[in-house]
Amino acid sequence: MLRWETLSLGLLLFLQGCALSRPEKAPPEEAAHYKFPIALPTEGQQVLSGPIAAAVSLAMEDFLPLGHTLPSDASPMERCASRRDAYDVTAVPGSADASVVFVSFSPRESTCRDLPGPSRSDTPVVYAVDITRSRILSVQK
Numbered sequence: 001m002l003r004w005e006t007l008s009l010g011l012l013l014f015l016q017g018c019a020l021s022r023p024e025k026a027p028p029e030e031a032a033h034y035k036f037p038i039a040l041p042t043e044g045q046q047v048l049s050g051p052i053a054a055a056v057s058l059a060m061e062d063f064l065p066l067g068h069t070l071p072s073d074a075s076p077m078e079r080c081a082s083r084r085d086a087y088d089v090t091a092v093p094g095s096a097d098a099s100v101v102f103v104s105f106s107p108r109e110s111t112c113r114d115l116p117g118p119s120r121s122d123t124p125v126v127y128a129v130d131i132t133r134s135r136i137l138s139v140q141k
Helices: 009-018 050-063 076-081
Strands: 087-093 100-107 125-130 135-140
Touching: 050 087, 050 100, 050 125, 050 135
Parallel strands: none
Antiparallel strands: 087 100, 100 125, 125 135
């Protein structure tokens, strides 16, 4: 069986182009200063299959929707826990035909540590995603 390693949420932000809400883009004058490498480096590279990327994108949009706003009195812990980069992601095909993918969001140990406010659960949230129908089948919290 294929093993999928924990994915960087930074990569997931890139995958959100298909989300209902579009990510913020830098203004053209700032974007003009950014230079892309001639070739992408292979060190640290993580390649996701289309079905895995789609499943992660669907689950992430439900877990922490783009554009979600917190109340003005949110604690530092709540603000930190609402960031997508505060979680590691694991994705695993759940069936032989790969039509179902399990996506797990686990709090990163190094993020949101020792912040005031209610502590967040260390229990991962797991999604079962039907990628052929682009829908979430179930969520285990």
